[in-house]
Amino acid sequence: MRGRLIQGGSCKAKSVLLDGLKDHLRTIKRSGRIVFIGRGTSYNAALATRPILVELSGIPITMEVASDLLDRQGPIYREDTTVFVSQSGETADTLHALECALENGALCVGITNTVGSAIARNTHCGVHINAGAEIGVASTKAYTSQIVVMAMLALAIGGDAISNQARREAIIDGLFELPNIKVKEVLKLDQEIKDLPKLLIAEQSLLVFGRGYNYATALERALKVKEVALMHSEGILAGEMKHGPLALVDENLPIVVIATRDACFSKQQSVIQQLHACNGRLVVMCSKGDAASVSVCGSCRVIEVPQVEDYLQPVINVVPL
The missing domain is CATH 3.40.50.10490 (Glucose-6-phosphate isomerase like protein; domain 1)
Known part of the structure; x- marks a missing residue:
């Protein structure tokens, strides 16, 4: 969250700044739907944030397991924004789904933990979660960081809606309290x-x-x-x-x-x-x-x-x- 969440002050509003997305936010907000694509833990992280994404964006949100999307040749349209979630950025089925989305003209967003990975290189824009290397198969800190990044994505997409302003500020306050107060408490x-x-x-x-x-x-x-x-x-x-x-x-x-x-x-x-x-x-x-x-x-x-x-x-x- 560091550098991306702005807590505000006397003259600044609370907000979110995702540099990797700022040039494409207008396109994302005009999407017919947003399709989140991942596997395993990355899919679960997207699923965990679906309600807040729907609430703040007002855009239809679809969740897809990459392998299933490929097996049934699920349709992806030019009006879609496709979000590819992967810890490594090299997940094979997620990469194949990315190729299909690019061929169909959709805007492709990557959320990965690995700078320079295939998903980071081949998507139009995205966010690195910066959780540090996962040592082993079981993704843990990447999972919690993916949830936080996708919550910030929801804030960025719904950032200009006056009706959501109080809700957005409460979410930002909650994010600031998360690491040093709430997670420390649960670790006890x-x-x-x-x-x-x-x-x-x-x-x-x-x-x-x-x-x-x-x-x-x-x-x-x-x-x-x-x-x-x-x-x-x-x-x-x-x-x-x-x-x-x-x-x-x-x-x-x-x-x-x-x-x-x-x-x-x-x-x-x-x-x-x-x-x-x-x-x-x-x-x-x-x-x-x-x-x-x-x-x-x-x-x-x-x-x-x-x-x-x-x-x-x-x-x-x-x-x-």
Whole structure:
């Protein structure tokens, strides 16, 4: 965020400055739709920021898994802005999708962590996330940084709408508080999180339920378990619980439910009650002070995390996970 977020002052408004995009912002704002294309963690990061992108831009937003887009030859039009999200900037299917978008005349934007990568070189414009090199397969700091960059992208696209001004300023304030206040606070859970895997180390499978902003968090948490622990894990949209996943629930299967306080909180409370009724073995992540509201009869293992604005909650929630 350094150098890109302007906190304002007595005569300056709070704003965002993305030098790599400033010459193309007018074109992006006139797009028929914005298509985010990525794979794995990068796709999850885009999915986490979709609600705030839709809210601030007022432009239809589409999320595409690069391999699926190629397999079904999904249409890309000249009026589209295509955003290619990749930690390495060298993801093969994402690069092939970029070639198709260029051939079809779409504006191509890159969001990568690697200066000089193929996506950085071949897109019309973009943003480097500057998270530093990821050492290993499991992308972690790039994921949280991608979410922050795409939140700033949403601010930049919606930057001249007077109706959104108060909301934009609140988002900028939230971004400034994120590293030195909220993330430091969640890192104090270190010992508690170290104790939790001792209960799960012998398990063969793990389900993770999320909703709204935190559906992407559920997908990302499950992906990391597969990549690092070599254990089966599945991220599930909590609204689809009754359509298959509920049949898997018993007293043996460990389940993580992300139920931090947002617009979906009451729905997640209902999900927890239904899982408990099926004797589910639950670990619930909630906002500080909500333990009593989410632990049915005190039977759930609860992780309490700091409360932030809904669009930034995925950054906080993914850290302990």
